[in-house]
Amino acid sequence: MRKGFLDSTLVVVAFAFSAVLLAQTAKPSGAVTSIPNLSGTWNRGIGRTAAGVFDDDAGGVPFLGFTKQDPPLQHSAMEIYQANRKGITDPRLKGRDDFDPSNSCFPPGPTRIFTIPRPFEIRQTTEVVYILSEMDHWVRRIYMDGRVHPDGYPSTWMGHSIGKYDGNTLVVDTAAINETTWIDTLGHPHSDALHLVERIRRPNHDTLEIEVTFEDPKAYTRPWTGKKAYQLQPPTYELKEDVICEEYRKPGLRNDGFEFIKP
Secondary structure: HHHHHHHHHHHHHHHHHHHHHHHHHEEEEEOOOOOOOEEEEEEEOOOOEOOOOOOOHHHHHHOOOOOOOOOOOOOHHHHHHHOOOOOOOOOOOOHHHOOOHHHHHHOOOHHHHHOOOOOOOEEEEEOEEEEEEEEHHHHEEEOOOOOOOOOOOOOEEEEEEEEEEEEEEEEEEEEOOOOOOOOOOOOOOEEEEEEEEEEEEEEEEHHHEEEEEEEEOOOEEEEEEEEEEEEEOOOOOOOOOOOOHHOOOOEEOOOOOEEEOOO
């Protein structure tokens, strides 16, 4: 009998101690207790009025670009942009094929992928968020482990990306991006000083919103922001295999643009 009483007393004390410990270690009110679920396969509704001409996004933003108004280009960058679009009168059409780096098998870069009419998939882990693109099966890694951009990091096609969660939003900081890429499919250029801040969130279950702030003092007169939205695809949706160079292209720069081969 005495043993049973002691056992009961010990259990009560243990629960009381656990309650005190939990109270001391509990997260403060309002703290983030879970990360937002951004995983899934995402795509945009595609409407066409003619070959290569896509309907504008909501608000009149070109399907292949980020903003309705022209970005604030520096004079030197404006000359490159005008060359990329020489002879193209419809503002909804992509930049010239013979000046398009992707048409010579070069990677699209971290933001142009969001203006291409192809789906992409997001997969989240504790340490890395992956963006898997159907276009040429490109993979982008966003490191979530608290690291910073390494000093002297080499310029790469997708850049170096680090991220953190801010409430229901994934905030991504990207630098060290190869200046050969376009920032969109219209042909807007950038320099080696390009710095991106992306805010990726899910305003509702079926919609993904990506807001990008572009900062590049060598190519633009001030930072500017663009936004795109995507729709969730069914769980059975599969990314297809896509290889650009299999279709038509060969690497190699020439003086007046990029060299490419048609099928």
